[in-house]
Amino acid sequence: MMEQPTLRVTLRTPDDWHIHLRDGAALPRTVGDAARQFRRAIVMPNLVPPVVDAEDALSYQLRIHGQIPEGNPFEPLMVIYLTDRTSAEIVRQAHQAGVVAAKLYPAGATTNSDSGVTDIANIYPALEAMQACGMKLLLHGEVTTADIDIFDRERVFIEKILSRVVDDFPQLKIVLEHITTAQAAEFVGQARDGVGATITAHHLLYNRNHMLVGGVRPHYYCLPILKRSYHQSALIEAATSGSPKFFLGTDSAPHAQHKKETACGCAGCYTAFSAIELYAEVFDRVGKLDKLEGFASEFGPDFYGLPRNTDTITLEKRPWALPDSLAMGEEQLIPLAAGEVLSWRLV
Numbered sequence: 001m002m003e004q005p006t007l008r009v010t011l012r013t014p015d016d017w018h019i020h021l022r023d024g025a026a027l028p029r030t031v032g033d034a035a036r037q038f039r040r041a042i043v044m045p046n047l048v049p050p051v052v053d054a055e056d057a058l059s060y061q062l063r064i065h066g067q068i069p070e071g072n073p074f075e076p077l078m079v080i081y082l083t084d085r086t087s088a089e090i091v092r093q094a095h096q097a098g099v100v101a102a103k104l105y106p107a108g109a110t111t112n113s114d115s116g117v118t119d120i121a122n123i124y125p126a127l128e129a130m131q132a133c134g135m136k137l138l139l140h141g142e143v144t145t146a147d148i149d150i151f152d153r154e155r156v157f158i159e160k161i162l163s164r165v166v167d168d169f170p171q172l173k174i175v176l177e178h179i180t181t182a183q184a185a186e187f188v189g190q191a192r193d194g195v196g197a198t199i200t201a202h203h204l205l206y207n208r209n210h211m212l213v214g215g216v217r218p219h220y221y222c223l224p225i226l227k228r229s230y231h232q233s234a235l236i237e238a239a240t241s242g243s244p245k246f247f248l249g250t251d252s253a254p255h256a257q258h259k260k261e262t263a264c265g266c267a268g269c270y271t272a273f274s275a276i277e278l279y280a281e282v283f284d285r286v287g288k289l290d291k292l293e294g295f296a297s298e299f300g301p302d303f304y305g306l307p308r309n310t311d312t313i314t315l316e317k318r319p320w321a322l323p324d325s326l327a328m329g330e331e332q333l334i335p336l337a338a339g340e341v342l343s344w345r346l347v
C-alpha cells in the first residue's frame with residue numbers, strides 16, 4: 001500500500017496577544033507551553049495582588065524570563081492593571097519602562113478582578129495619558145451589575161461602555177479581548193481604525209451546549225461564558241475572514257484541577273499546551289487554513305505596531321490525543337479538550 005504524503009503547513013511564527021501565565025510554581029508550566037509555539041505574548045496582569053505599575057511589571061517580567069527554556073527567544077510583553085487609582089503619571093512611567101498596554105477589568109467581572117475599575121470615569125485621566133503615549137487599552141468587556149444576565153454582559157458592555165470610550169478617545173488603540181458574541185464581532189468589524197479584538201480557540205471550537213448538555217463540564221467554563229452556536233459561527237466567520245481587526249489571543253488561564261472540579265469552580269480554560277493546534281483545527285474545519293497565518297501571526301503585530309516575526313513554525317496533519325492531565329508545580333492541570341484527538345500537530 002502506498003503511504004499518503006503527510007500534509008504540512010508552514011506559518012510565520014505566531015504570537016499570543018492575551019495569555020495568563022500566573023506566577024511562582026505555575027510559571028515553568030505556563031511559560032514553557034507558551035514559548036513552545038509563540039514568539040511573543042501579551043501577559044495579563046491579574047495576579048494577586050495585581051501588576052499595577054512599572055515596578056510590578058518589570059519584576060514580573062524578570063520572573064517570567066527566569067522560566068524561559070534555554071535558547072528560546074520567547075518575549076513576554078507586559079501589561080499593567082487599571083485600578084481606580086491609576087494616574088496619568090503611573091501610565092507614563094509604565095510606558096517608559098516598556099509596558100505596552102493597560103488592562104481594564106470592570107470590578108468583579110472575572111478571575112482576580114476585585115481591584116478592578118468601579119467606574120470608567122475614574123480612569124479618564126489615565127486613558128488620556130495612554131492615548132498620548134500610544135499605550136494600548138485592553139478590555140475585559142463585560143458589565144458586572146447584578147441585573148444583567150451573564151449571557152448579555154458583553155453585549156451591554158459594548159452598548160454602554162465601549163462605544164463611549166471609542167468615541168471619547170479617538171486616537172486610543174483599543175482591543176476588546178476574548179470576544180464571544182455576534183454583536184462584538186459586528187461592532188469591532190465596523191469600528192474606526194485602532195479598534196481590534198482577540199478571539200480564543202475555545203470560543204471558536206465550542207458553544208454553551210458543549211458546556212451544559214449531558215452534564216455540567218467545568219473545564220469549558222470561562223468568562224466571558226460560552227454563548228449560543230449562532231455566536232460561535234459569527235466568531236468563526238470573523239476569525240477566518242482575513243480582516244486585520246481580529247487576531248489570536250488564547251486567554252489560556254491555568255486553574256488547578258481541584259479549583260475547577262468543585263461546587264464553585266473557577267473561570268478559565270487552559271489552552272496554552274496545544275493552542276496553535278486547536279486554532280488549526282477550527283480553520284481547517286471550515287476550509288480556511290490559508291487564513292490562519294494572518295490571524296495568528298500578522299494582524300496582531302500590525303495592530304500593536306511591532307514587527308512581524310520572520311521565522312516559521314510547521315504544522316503537520318497527524319492525529320494525536322491531548323494528554324488527560326498536566327503537571328503544574330505540585331498540582332494537576334486539565335488542559336481544554338483533554339484526551340481528545342486533534343488533527344494537526346506542531347512539528
Ligand SMILES: NC(=O)N[C@@H](CC(=O)O)C(=O)O
Nearest residue numbers: 020110111222223253267268
Ligand atoms: N477568562 C477567564 O475565564 N479567566 C481568566 C480571566 C479573564 O481573562 O477574564 C483568568 O485569569 O483565569
Ligand SMILES: [Zn+2]
Nearest residue numbers: 110140223224
Ligand atoms: Zn477576561
Ligand SMILES: [Zn+2]
Nearest residue numbers: 018020044251
Ligand atoms: Zn484573560
